[in-house]
Amino acid sequence: MNLNWSEIFSITVSPLELVVRGTAMYIFLFIIFRVVIKRRVGSIGMADILILVIVADAAQNGMAGDYRSVSEAFILISTIICWNQFIDWLSYRVPPLRSVLEPAPLSLIDKGQILWRNMRKEYMSESELLSKLREHEITDLKEIEKAYMESDGQITVLKKKS
Template sequence: MPAIDWSNLFGFTMSPIELFIRGTLTFFFLFSMFRFIVRRDVGALGLSDLLVLVIIADASQNAMAGDYKSVPDGFVLMSTIIGWSLVLNFLSFRFPLIRRVVLPRPLCIVKDGVKQEAVLKRELIADEELAEMLREHEVEDIAQVKRAYLEPDGQVTVIRKRGGAAEHRDRHRAY
């Protein structure tokens, strides 16, 4: 069994400043990609989504780290990624302007029973997907929907119109 080279294991193989810069650049690149491009896929993690995350992790590892080989190198990178996430969360909590950049607003995809075609097209949501989203909220007819929003986490929130048959039936059951 070969001897353990403790200096390679616990010494830096790359400048911590360079690791910080690489981690920062990669974090903000990936943040931008997920914030502006793959918004509706964030809330649901399917097999293809998992595959994309694994591939992104592998591809970004080289961009972030170059050829790092020691434990402290990895710690600096992980700390940089987690640190920027915490900083963005804190800043978006404290400052509304930053919140608008970091956390997208919900998008109205149905308004008063009418599909918002421009939003659906921009978000690449097909009619079948919209129908599926509504069925998940036990809505059979889009006319029952007062508002439906695509939330920042990719989930859909549905607000039903008042006075529907289901609401009338449920109201009488409660009394």
């Protein structure tokens, strides 16, 4: 078997086209996942992985066109990583933008009472909440002053002072 090194590393699609395609797909997927779908996930489940795989597969052709070489894949991946870094930097530098890009903590429990309306916003069941509370070694809601779902999906618990 003879490897054709020039075919593996040659660029057959315009690098600018790869950057534009990568940029367009990144912005579209960013808006879908961070702005439209604001669901915060505490842990990644099988359905979440399935959605990511399907989205990645569906986005591949729109993003990549007919690229064939490793070099073109490097350009495309670098474009996506650069946009991700830029958005993170922008949300750090421009605090008003942070409220759009990263949801504020959502109150789930106040003075030992579950806030059902906020639970419904996140499609979180009582059993899921209680499971997360057990991770904090809490078995009774009366121990809790406040509990929040953070933007990364983690639950923060503030216990009542004894």
